[in-house]
Amino acid sequence: QQQVKQSPQSLIVQKGGIPIINCAYENTAFDYFPWYQQFPGKGPALLIAIRPDVSEKKEGRFTISFNKSAKQFSLHIMDSQPGDSATYFCAASKFNRNAGGTSYGKLTFGQGTILTVHP
Amino acid sequence: DVKVTQSSRYLVKRTGEKVFLECVQDMDHENMFWYRQDPGLGLRLIYFSYDVKMKEKGDIPEGYSVSREKKERFSLILESASTNQTSMYLCASSRSYASGRPGANVLTFGAGSRLTVL
Numbered sequence: 001q002q003q004v005k006q007s008p009q010s011l012i013v014q015k016g017g018i019p020i021i022n023c024a025y026e027n028t029a030f031d032y033f034p035w036y037q038q039f040p041g042k043g044p045a046l047l048i049a050i051r052p053d054v055s056e057k058k059e060g061r062f063t064i065s066f067n068k069s070a071k072q073f074s075l076h077i078m079d080s081q082p083g084d085s086a087t088y089f090c091a092a093s094k095f096n097r098n099a100g101g102t103s104y105g106k107l108t109f110g111q112g113t114i115l116t117v118h119p
Numbered sequence: 120d121v122k123v124t125q126s127s128r129y130l131v132k133r134t135g136e137k138v139f140l141e142c143v144q145d146m147d148h149e150n151m152f153w154y155r156q157d158p159g160l161g162l163r164l165i166y167f168s169y170d171v172k173m174k175e176k177g178d179i180p181e182g183y184s185v186s187r188e189k190k191e192r193f194s195l196i197l198e199s200a201s202t203n204q205t206s207m208y209l210c211a212s213s214r215s216y217a218s219g220r221p222g223a224n225v226l227t228f229g230a231g232s233r234l235t236v237l
Contacts, residue, residue: 010157032224041121043209043228044162089161093224105213105224106177109154109162 003027004092006110013080014118021075021113023090028071030092033107035064035075038087038112047088048075080117088113121230122146125210131235135182139199140232142210149215151193152226153177156207165208168193169215200236208232 006023010046013019025033034049050064050073057064061078077084089112093105126141144151150169154162154177164177166185174185186194193212197204205207211226 004161006161034224036226041230043211043230044226045228047226106152106164106167107162107224107226108164108178111159111161 003108004090004110006090006113008113009111010114010116012116012118015081015119016045017080019077019080019084019115019117021088021115022072023074023092023110024072025092026071027092027094027108029094030108031061031095032093033064033066033073034093034107036089036091036109038089041056044087044089069102077111077115080115082117085115085117088115122219122225122233123210123212123227125208125229126157127232128230129233129235130199131186131237133237136200136236138200138234138236140195140197140208140210140234142193142195142229143191144193144210144227145191146212146214147190148207148212148227149190150213151187152211152213153183153193153195154209154211156209162173162209165195182209197234203235204234205236208234 004025035047036044037047040045048062049058052068063076066073090110091107093107123144123171152167163179165183168174168187184196209231210229213226
């Protein structure tokens with residue numbers, strides 16, 4: 001059961017284009033929505049994240065748009081560069097508390113999008 | 120600058136062999152995770168641990184077990200490897216928070232261990 005669905009599976013754009021990657025989730029208890037970026041041979045690394053109390057978050061050329069009522073969020077990359085070519089994963093998590101009383105998050109990831117930006 | 124280290128980048132094993140994947144983090148994180156990465160399926164959680172000797176099943180624990188005897192080390196064990204366990208395995212760690220909602224749930228990943236089972 002895939003709780004976070006991501007599309008498209010792959011995306012090719014020209015330099016300067018604006019790739020958009022979409023994610024949809026089912027669990028309304030999710031309260032944290034990050035995007036991770038993975039380069040070949042490396043592990044994923046946090047790129048940008050949003051909480052459901054805001055509809056948009058920008059960090060440099062990367063923007064998350066969030067639609068709580070539709071249970072969807074998307075990543076936009078402005079002025080894309082060949083160096084942005086990577087695999088992108090959306091994710092979602094909800095607040096958890098363990099038996100010891102401390103809280104932690106457990107991420108559920110989407111299927112991933114392979115982005116290629118041509119020079 | 121490496122913070123999460125996975126001991127083996129590439130492994131080739133035979134069906135039925137016992138496989139150990141080791142992960143060490145140097146950030147004093149409480150939580151550690153094992154994910155499996157497959158094309159078109161994304162990252163799927165196998166097991167996680169929020170404290171030494173504590174473990175919880177993730178979404179796909181069948182065929183796997185884990186061990187966490189020290190805070191910095193989290194091992195994934197395949198008791199009898201099968202060809203459908205051929206995959207990229209990613210270890211990650213994160214902080215816990217003493218109370219209330221976590222300020223951010225940031226996972227730091229290792230570079231991955233690519234396992235091939237013949």
